[in-house]
Amino acid sequence: GAGVSQSPSNKVTEKGKDVELRCDPISGHTALYWYRQSLGQGLEFLIYFQGNSAPDKSGLPSDRFSAERTGGSVSTLTIQRTQQEDSAVYLCASTRTGKAEQFFGPGTRLTVL
Amino acid sequence: DQQVKQNSPSLSVQEGRISILNCDYTNSMFDYFLWYKKYPAEGPTFLISISSIKDKNEDGRFTVFLNKSAKHLSLHIVPSQPGDSAVYFCAASAGEYGNKLVFGAGTILRVKS
Numbered sequence: 001g002a003g004v005s006q007s008p009s010n011k012v013t014e015k016g017k018d019v020e021l022r023c024d025p026i027s028g029h030t031a032l033y034w035y036r037q038s039l040g041q042g043l044e045f046l047i048y049f050q051g052n053s054a055p056d057k058s059g060l061p062s063d064r065f066s067a068e069r070t071g072g073s074v075s076t077l078t079i080q081r082t083q084q085e086d087s088a089v090y091l092c093a094s095t096r097t098g099k100a101e102q103f104f105g106p107g108t109r110l111t112v113l
Numbered sequence: 114d115q116q117v118k119q120n121s122p123s124l125s126v127q128e129g130r131i132s133i134l135n136c137d138y139t140n141s142m143f144d145y146f147l148w149y150k151k152y153p154a155e156g157p158t159f160l161i162s163i164s165s166i167k168d169k170n171e172d173g174r175f176t177v178f179l180n181k182s183a184k185h186l187s188l189h190i191v192p193s194q195p196g197d198s199a200v201y202f203c204a205a206s207a208g209e210y211g212n213k214l215v216f217g218a219g220t221i222l223r224v225k226s
Binding site: 044056058105 | 117119145147149154155156157158159162202204206212213214215216217218219
């Protein structure tokens with residue numbers, strides 16, 4: 001499809017395990033963002049990639065969280081030693097150069113037991 | 114601290130009437146504002162935006178009003194339709210291009226037929 005895709009759509013893991021979440025942005029979009037939405041909350045910014053520039057990691061809640069973007073396209077968000085408070089919907093978005101409107105994927109619902 | 118606030122968790126409106134969703138912000142650096150709509154199990158979908166150099170932007174049934182002095186914006190939907198029932202998020206950014214969005218907690222809109 002032409003939209004942002006994310007996988008898996010759902011992930012259930014045990015506390016202490018590592019998880020990887022994947023995002024495929026819209027082709028040609030240079031900027032990629034990760035957000036998360038906890039129950040009853042708005043979206044919380046995590047990290048932002050723009051082209052070859054150093055990512056803006058100012059929203060990552062702890063050093064257990066990291067993300068990379070390979071080849072300027074696909075991105076992976078990794079959460080190490082997951083905790084129950086990491087349970088949330090993780091959303092990825094992308095934008096074209098010079099545009100502000102971000103296009104979101106369907107999200108990955110992460111449940112840490 | 115919540116920089117973007119949507120103080121009404123929910124709103125119920127009769128089909129055909131006007132829906133007004135409100136949003137307040139505290140950060141004077143915000144100069145670009147967006148509204149997103151979200152259905153369950155889907156990512157947010159961009160609706161309409163406004164730059165701080167304007168006080169109104171209209172797109173079909175959707176109009177966004179910005180009052181910079183009051184740090185307040187609102188989304189008007191008229192006429193409201195049952196398909197508009199969703200969660201509406203207000204978002205703001207400092208700078209129009211390539212910046213993270215700061216989201217409100219959302220307002221659940223129910224349009225009754």
